[in-house]
Amino acid sequence: MGIIVRQGLKYSTVAYLGVLIGAVNTIVVFPKILSPEQYGLMRLLQENGLFIAAFVQLGAANIADKFIPVFRTEDKTNNGFLFFLLIFPLAGFLLFCLLFLAFKNIWLEVYQEKSPAVNTYFYYFIPLVFFMMYQLILEAYSRVHLRIVVPGLFRDVVLKLITLGFILLYSFQLITFHQFLLSIIATYGIITLLLMAYLYNLKVLHIKPRLDFLTGKLLKEMGIYGAFILLGGAATLIITKIDFLMLGSLAGTREVAIYTIAFFMGTIIEIPRRAIAQISTPILSQAWQQNDLDKIEDIYKKSAINQLVIGAFCFLGIWCNADAIFNIIPNGEVYRAGKYVILFIGAARLFDMATGVNGEIILQSKYYRFNLISVVFLAVLIVVTNYIFIPLYGINGAAFGTSLSVFLYNILKYVFLWIKFRMQPFNIKTVIVVLIMAVTFFAASLVPAPEDEIVPTLLNILFRSAVITGLFVGFTYVFQVSEDANNLAKLGVDRIKAFMKKTA
Numbered sequence: 001m002g003i004i005v006r007q008g009l010k011y012s013t014v015a016y017l018g019v020l021i022g023a024v025n026t027i028v029v030f031p032k033i034l035s036p037e038q039y040g041l042m043r044l045l046q047e048n049g050l051f052i053a054a055f056v057q058l059g060a061a062n063i064a065d066k067f068i069p070v071f072r073t074e075d076k077t078n079n080g081f082l083f084f085l086l087i088f089p090l091a092g093f094l095l096f097c098l099l100f101l102a103f104k105n106i107w108l109e110v111y112q113e114k115s116p117a118v119n120t121y122f123y124y125f126i127p128l129v130f131f132m133m134y135q136l137i138l139e140a141y142s143r144v145h146l147r148i149v150v151p152g153l154f155r156d157v158v159l160k161l162i163t164l165g166f167i168l169l170y171s172f173q174l175i176t177f178h179q180f181l182l183s184i185i186a187t188y189g190i191i192t193l194l195l196m197a198y199l200y201n202l203k204v205l206h207i208k209p210r211l212d213f214l215t216g217k218l219l220k221e222m223g224i225y226g227a228f229i230l231l232g233g234a235a236t237l238i239i240t241k242i243d244f245l246m247l248g249s250l251a252g253t254r255e256v257a258i259y260t261i262a263f264f265m266g267t268i269i270e271i272p273r274r275a276i277a278q279i280s281t282p283i284l285s286q287a288w289q290q291n292d293l294d295k296i297e298d299i300y301k302k303s304a305i306n307q308l309v310i311g312a313f314c315f316l317g318i319w320c321n322a323d324a325i326f327n328i329i330p331n332g333e334v335y336r337a338g339k340y341v342i343l344f345i346g347a348a349r350l351f352d353m354a355t356g357v358n359g360e361i362i363l364q365s366k367y368y369r370f371n372l373i374s375v376v377f378l379a380v381l382i383v384v385t386n387y388i389f390i391p392l393y394g395i396n397g398a399a400f401g402t403s404l405s406v407f408l409y410n411i412l413k414y415v416f417l418w419i420k421f422r423m424q425p426f427n428i429k430t431v432i433v434v435l436i437m438a439v440t441f442f443a444a445s446l447v448p449a450p451e452d453e454i455v456p457t458l459l460n461i462l463f464r465s466a467v468i469t470g471l472f473v474g475f476t477y478v479f480q481v482s483e484d485a486n487n488l489a490k491l492g493v494d495r496i497k498a499f500m501k502k503t504a
Contacts, residue, residue: 014149018156019268025164026264031257032330033171040253041117042181043260047244048118049125049188053132058092059229060085061140063222065281066364068144069289070218076145076203080210085137088226093133097126115248115256124185131188138195141204148278150198154191162187228369231376238379243398246386251394259395262338265325266345266399269314273307273353280357285364296361297423302484304356304425305433309482311353312437315346316444316468324450324464327457341399348403351410356425358413367420374412378405429481436475444468 030039064085071081100107104122111118139151163184170180199205244263247256280299287295318325319342326336362371382405389397417423444467450460480486 014152014156016271018152018160019271021157021160021164022264023268025160025167026261027325027329029164029167031261031335033167034257036254036257036331036334037117037252038177039260040248040256041115042184043244043256044111044115044118044248044253045121045124045128045181046184047241049128049132051241051245052096052125052129053136055230056092056096056129057089057133057136059226060089061136062229062363063088063226064137064140064144065285066225066368067222068282069286071213077206077208077210078204079213080206080208082141082199082205083207083209084214085141086134086207089133089137093130096129100126110249115253117253118248121181124182128185128188131185131192134192135188135195138192138199142195142199142202143278144282145202145204146279146282147202148275151195152275154194154198158194159187159191162190225368228371229363238382242379242382243386243402246383246390247395247398250387250390255395258335258338259341259398261329261335262341262395262399263345265318265322266342267349268318269311269346270349270353272310273349276303276307277357277360281360281364284357284360288364288366293421293423297421300356300358300361300417300423301425301427304354305427305429305482306484307353307356308350308430308433309476309485311350312433313468313472313476315350316437316440316472317465319343319346320441320444320464320468321461324457324461327450327452328454338395340396344396344399344403348406352406354425354430355410355414358410358417358425361417361423362413367416370416374409374416378409378412381405381408429479432479432481433476436472436479436481439475440468440471443471 030042034042064081068078068081071078073079107122108119135155139155142148142151166175166180166183166187169175170177175183196205244256244259247259280303284296284299287299322339322342326332326339329335359371362368382401385401385404386398389401391397393400414424444464447460447464447467450457476482477486
């Protein structure tokens with residue numbers, strides 16, 4: 001897992017820098033400058049755009065992951081694969097435009113009662129979806145060349161810095177709120193252009209078509225795969241995005257804003273999982289091409305324990321400090337209503353990480369159709385549970401429905417891989433990590449609750465975090481639950497020792 005660990009570590013560094021900027025934006029700047037209604041409107045625009053873009057691209061990003069071994073060439077022209085990836089989704093985009101305009105009144109009715117401000121930006125969804133669609137595709141093409149760090153930098157850092165700049169312009173009344181929202185749409189266009197420039201710099205931006213290579217058999221195979229991925233991806237999107245969209249329709253933009261902050265805090269823990277999944281995907285694809293089951297199982301097991309260790313550590317840091325964090329958020333009493341959203345979402349993401357790269361293994365195998373069957377069932381479940389629980393429990397109901405879907409989805413994938421390949425990611429080390437987590441949580445809970453003042457709150461966060469770090473990292477290292485984590489720790493210690501010798 002050498003390249004996976006290296007790229008995953010680099011990507012996680014970039015991603016956590018993005019999280020830091022995102023935390024400043026999400027937890028401090030936006031609640032300070034925007035009203036909850038304005039904040040919720042901004043999030044609904046972004047979430048709807050991402051939701052639609054993932055449909056419109058017709059599975060092109062996943063086709064890139066699956067079929068790059070077929071197209072790959074030594075000179076990196078890849079038999080015109082990029083040309084296909086850029087042209088193929090245009091059909092989906094044009095179809096979206098026609099349907100979006102034809103069924104305009106239905107769209108407007110969805111948000112008219114609770115979130116009418118969304119309808120003001122009806123036509124702006126078209127360029128937003130276009131930019132987001134090609135951002136997804138260009139990131140995928142970079143990923144198949146085992147380059148995830150710079151695209152991650154664009155998405156997780158540059159995008160958020162530009163957004164921060166625009167919100168500051170709005171706070172100084174240099175632009176209007178309407179112009180601020182339009183600038184966000186333009187920012188996605190900037191990121192798309194940066195990705196094109198990056199691929200050009202890598203010398204892989206080859207868009208000359210090779211129509212002779214695209215045989216009828218190959219096109220049919222890619223089409224069938226793309227169709228299944230599109231349907232499965234659509235269901236997955238419903239599982240991951242419908243809580244935001246249904247909250248906007250059933251509860252209003254204010255609740256979307258509260259949910260956004262809590263959801264952000266609950267999902268921070270899964271950043272390393274995204275990194276490992278992205279860099280594992282092309283490697284798993286190649287391993288399936290070679291039918292190397294031992295390599296696949298090794299990645300499965302190592303990804304599970306590594307993700308569980310880092311996920312448990314981050315979950316403890318966030319959940320144990322939740323009350324203190326709400327103390328420092330502007331208008332914190334408003335957003336404190338989302339506290340248990342953090343618990344539901346965080347626990348679900350932790351379980352997802354503990355089960356390793358199970359979804360990536362299935363998607364790159366000949367059984368990728370199973371993904372469609374399982375996620376369609378769960379998509380129906382999440383829509384039903386959100387429809388039931390949001391009116392009853394508001395944002396907590398949305399979080400519960402989403403978390404339930406994540407738990408069930410991963411249980412299904414776990415059982416499927418065990419039945420088909422006798423692969424499963426858990427062992428005694430998994431139990432040890434859970435016990436370490438329990439002991440650490442108990443110790444952290446003994447720290448007194450923070451006072452509702454900024455300095456005591458910050459000191460409380462530092463002290464509680466020190467307790468969590470000392471116990472969790474110490475026990476994890478002593479019991480050697482993760483070989484990769486221990487190797488990284490040893491490398492860090494060696495570098496510190498070498499630095500101290502130079503300065504002595």
